[in-house]
Amino acid sequence: MANSYALLTSLNGLAAGLFLMSSFGLAATRQMQGCQRFYIAQSICLVVSALLLGLGLHAPDLLAVAALDSVMKPIVIPYLLKRTVPEEIFRRREIDQVLNIPSSLLIALGLTLLAFFLSEYLPPAAGNIGAINLPIGLAGLLIGVYTLTVRREAVPQLIGIFGIENGALLCGFAIAPTLPLVIEMAFPFDMLIIALVIGILTRITQERVGTTEVGAFTTLKEGGNK
């Protein structure tokens, strides 16, 4: 029994490590398609971690959440994005990020260290098995915020938001493994609606304004381009 718990803990550590790697990928990829693939990889790691925590902590709620998320995050949300966002946007590469890729990676590294430092001061996870989820979920959240800040195109910004949400969920599973199922179910559906709404917003912006480079939108800024 103790052996299987140790095995689950190590496997969860592996899933969390891969989750962190895909967060780095999210911050460093220029291609929209690549960005989406890293998001899918990150979501799969999230689902695996939920599954392992569910087994380790004997929380059937988490198993149900893992089953739901395994359909929603890596399959339904990318499909919805493909349907709502015009195909040509996905084929683009983002040439001008606010900061270049090596600096982005260094900043992401700094954010990860910050997350490990911060998690020392935060309330602990339920059980030993989820302890690694706290710093890594927090790092995923911070890297998502960073991605959102430096990206100028609509789709990578949107995927940055999903990255933040994935980070928050990775932490959340470890902190509160026994949330009522109704509430856990609300999250994936909420993200689904957000993906749909923002996807449609991106499409309308492309049609009306002719570009989805939202970083260049400065009409509303004081002293911006009129």
Added chain:
Amino acid sequence: MILIVILAVPLLAALISCLPLGRRLAPAVTLTSCALELAMVIAAAMRVAAGGSVVAIANWVDIDGLSALILLLVATVGSTAALFSWGYMAREPSARRLRRYYSNYNLFVFAMLSVPMLAEPNLVWTGVELTTILSLYLVAFENTHEALEAAWKYSVLTIMGGAVALLGSNWRREFRQPYLRPGSCQSS
């Protein structure tokens, strides 16, 4: 019971606003429903102020003093904005878009009213996200460059804030007491 009625009125108004029965119907229904909500919210707040508690579904839908205050603010702003919309939206040439605007406005008011009434922190989070999504259509309504820019910035900022708050609501749920690290000094 009054809380359930407060939530049901804007939903009903949203449904009626969709009906294609002349340009005046949707604004009139919206204004009436907002005035009705304000009156009911004042009644509920008076009951809370008198020391009673207003509970619709125990542990899920109820209000305390702070919720009553927020509800009052939301209902007041909701009804004044409905009054302002009547004149402001009269210049919209398409009757179909007008109906959509008012229908969405009522749904937005529903979401705003539901937030202070919900008792479970994670459901409050869902309610807040709902207000973001429903108001996004109102922000982008004019479909101009400026409106779309505003909608994009608004949605990205609020959804990002929402994702961070999701983590906070989980912590809030598990640790009702302020958390102190083991070994840290406990202030008296």
